[in-house]
Amino acid sequence: MLALVLALSAGSALAQPLSFTTYQQQTIAWMQQHRAFQTPDHAAEIAWNAPREWRPSGTPKKGILLVHGLGDSPWSFNDIGPQLAKQGYLVRTLLLPGHGTQPKDMLDVTLAQWQQVVREQAQVLRQEVPEVYLGGFSTGANLVLDYAYQHDDIAGLVLFSPAFRPRNGYAWLTQYIGWFRPWLAKPDSGVRPMQTPVRYLNVPTNGFAQFYRSALLAQSDLKRGVYTKPVFIAITQHDSVLDADYVLQQFNRRFTNPASRLVWYGSSPAQIDALPRVLARSDYLPDQRIAQFSHMSLLFSPDNPLYGSHGSQRLCWNGQDAPDMQKCLKGEPVWYSDYGLREPGKVFSRLTFNPYFQWQAQVMLQVLDGNVAALAQ
Template sequence: MRDATLPLSRLALFLLPLLTLPACASTEVPLGQSSFAEYRQQTLAWLQQNRTFQTDDHAAELEWNAPREWRPVGVVKRGILLVHGLGDSPWSFNDVGQALADQGFLVRTVLLPGHGSKPSDMLDVTLKQWQQVVREQTLILRREVPTVYLGGFSTGANLVLDYAYAHADVAGLVLFSPAFRPENTYAWVTQYIGWFRPWLAKPDDGVRPMQTPVRYLNVPTNGFAQFYRSALLAQDRIQERPYDKPVFVAITQHDSVLDTAYVLDTFNARFSHPDSRLIWYGDQPANAAQSPRVLVRTDYLPEFRIAQFSHMGLLFSPENPLYGQDGRQRICWNGQEAADMQKCLKGDAVWYSDWGHREPGKVFARLTFNPYFQWQMGVMMGVLQSAH
């Protein structure tokens, strides 16, 4: 835990947003702002009042969970709005955002309603609220730059795909682990059981931690229901017509959350721009799925003690201070036996994988970094450059 004493610059981060906070704190994140600066300020104030902090460094947690902006040097001609996934936060794009800004993009992230504070704030959130923040901040970004792209991770990828299909002036898409179709065939049930089973995993079971400084580890049933509805929305859009703008996709074969074969087939059949690219981390796809637009890299890297890639790990550099190879945030809750989880928590040597992977004699933590990160960003920039 860090020293609770804050330097003046961080103390200001606490106090300034409170000037605009209503006397009674709302359980809903504020929306409807006219500028990104106003949106960020009001969201910081809301987080200050509603967040369950996980460390003594409240200022750092506020920064990690609040909407963020990266401004490039010089005249800005291109901008991109990045949308995180279910249970995650704007921290998801800490490394991707900087890489894009280094290439001249004005980069912004959003905080989806129900996120960033505490998991119970997702008990009543709706897909429409998530769509609203994407719509509002895309329109604000469009007023400031002539060319706008959208990017998303998992559920966020569904949301930006939906918006892009309805707005032809979106120049292209960046999609990390897009959750077009859930891997769990029973996900549809979550839409109907929330009223009598608000949590799939009890929040007070004494085993599963609720959240970390940058993400939730337990989500209400309603959160999964809205995620599933976003997937249906994406599927409906994909069936409407092919999408002819440049699209970058990164997925891993061994993904416990989404149907990666469906994503690969969708890319080949529906994302028609010749400069679109999909990175597939895993085994070589079947012949029918192979294409010059599909780039394959193995996800078994024993030199990094990586057995397979994970849903969330594609977004982060090995140098990331929290999630990197030597990062401070190891995710030990990974679907293994309690004894192995305790070994992981104690700092024992681990291997890395997606959720639920097991091998005899090995302890697994969630893989939270991508050894191919720099190469991946180069492929992504090639796709975005083709949109001109």
């Protein structure tokens, strides 16, 4: 995908950014030539990974651009997009360079290329609707936060599992070791699968390095001062990727709009009564065999055809011993968690859906509408 990005960069230096339709068509053409398909249904895989648009009925007066995370795809917003379109938003997703084809295409990608695609498609959307919002998941949340801090015309933000600060204290090393260790986990070893129909399971060291640099960008932006537009954030206490306490701290300090809300899944934060804009829900739901929520689970409805409670994609690569992983792969009963949880007598699969999805969507829409009265109820 690097060649496509370089070609688009050359063109954008001389002309207006590509229209969304042209960008979408060129990205699909690239994917058709370079994707390592995981199923016989190539058309479905292209559709799941390609930039997508949901249009509201009537003429849209507001729009939102949604940006996925590291190793992921526009499928991340398959359930959120329609919810927003029903409320009058022109909704678009994009595909970050290095994604949607095969993991090795991320060996040379740069943060600047990710920023460029966000910048160009945000500008395109701004030409079509008078009011633009941005949304992102994980790395995508960092990218849209950075853009919003630099562009005051952005009306608000929707951030799912924003990776403002990595939980792993050694993440910074990935910036310096890629030249002699291009993969943290050896590719094609037969131990770890490389990808699924909608995401990468193994990412080059360079991908993690660009993720870390996006977190540094977010931290730098947050130090610049408060952000006064409405912001919706959803995080889980047990996130294995990000520092959830840091996100909570920054929400309370930096996102000052009275309509802003942070949804926290887990044990209620300390002094929750003094945090009226924080909405807490338990992430331990034993009746559904859910031990804890995961980094990715916040995005998906229980009815999602791939990731829902009866979805076709079960993520068994979850930090378990090989025998337990094999039990999961064979379809035996499992509990659900974020990556890395182990408990005696339990086999864990990644939780890939959010039992509170409809409630969360309602809160999100109220934040974007600035409906303080409804949020107070």
